[in-house]
Amino acid sequence: MLDFEKAGGLIPAIAQDADTGAVLMMAWMNREAFEETCRTGRACYFSRSRGKLWRKGEESGNIQEVREIFIDCDADTILLKVRQIGGAACHTGYASCFFRRLEGDDVRIVGERVFDPKEVYKK
Amino acid sequence: MLDFEKAGGLIPAIAQDADTGAVLMMAWMNREAFEETCRTGRACYFSRSRGKLWRKGEESGNIQEVREIFIDCDADTILLKVRQIGGAACHTGYASCFFRRLEGDDVRIVGERVFDPKEVYKK
Numbered sequence: 001m002l003d004f005e006k007a008g009g010l011i012p013a014i015a016q017d018a019d020t021g022a023v024l025m026m027a028w029m030n031r032e033a034f035e036e037t038c039r040t041g042r043a044c045y046f047s048r049s050r051g052k053l054w055r056k057g058e059e060s061g062n063i064q065e066v067r068e069i070f071i072d073c074d075a076d077t078i079l080l081k082v083r084q085i086g087g088a089a090c091h092t093g094y095a096s097c098f099f100r101r102l103e104g105d106d107v108r109i110v111g112e113r114v115f116d117p118k119e120v121y122k123k
Numbered sequence: 124m125l126d127f128e129k130a131g132g133l134i135p136a137i138a139q140d141a142d143t144g145a146v147l148m149m150a151w152m153n154r155e156a157f158e159e160t161c162r163t164g165r166a167c168y169f170s171r172s173r174g175k176l177w178r179k180g181e182e183s184g185n186i187q188e189v190r191e192i193f194i195d196c197d198a199d200t201i202l203l204k205v206r207q208i209g210g211a212a213c214h215t216g217y218a219s220c221f222f223r224r225l226e227g228d229d230v231r232i233v234g235e236r237v238f239d240p241k242e243v244y245k246k
Contacts, residue, residue, distance in 0.1 A: 026149075098195050099193075
């Protein structure tokens with residue numbers, strides 16, 4: 001169904017807010033993460049930096065309830081339509097990880113900050 | 124501004140329809156493709172299979188006019204908001220490459236087919 005091998009075991013997974021249509025984030029899934037996502041209905045990714053499954057929201061509580069899963073034409077990328085609990089997908093507290101817009105040679109923050117990461121992650 | 128090195132020279136680029144909010148496709152950009160996209164205002168990707176720049180629409184005419192470019196929190200993924208000329212991003216003729224939905228163990232075509240690829244690509 002999905003071609004995990006083509007990309008060395010990991011495929012890109014895009015999360016889109018099912019209600020607003022905002023693209024929230026892009027992360028990676030291995031087969032195990034994909035199967036857990038399908039089984040539980042909660043987005044589970046694979047963290048390349050930590051080298052293990054990343055159950056989105058396990059620390060912050062901001063889980064993603066998966067409404068629909070789409071597969072692209074090449075079967076090597078997936079799109080999740082999710083309900084983002086807490087209103088923010090990004091660990092920086094912004095609703096979307098894509099909170100910065102390119103403007104000429106500058107980058108400007110245009111996203112909406114929903115929470116203060118210091119409060120949420122207690123770090 | 125973008126971390127091309129982290130992912131071995133290529134970063135994922137998500138194209139979203141600026142008007143409808145539909146996620147159209149995910150492809151890759153190297154630095155050259157990114158710079159060309161910024162310079163021309165038309166989406167230019169890097170084709171991994173062909174090993175060269177892929178000026179989206181160069182064969183079909185279905186170019187993507189770039190309205191906005193967003194950079195994610197890690198600076199290793201970009202989101203393009205585009206106007207998709209011809210109404211279809213996918214080489215199969217569907218509006219979005221994500222035209223198949225997972226339904227249990229089945230995959231069902233739910234997307235809208237805009238053109239017949241045989242007519243467009245003359246192959």
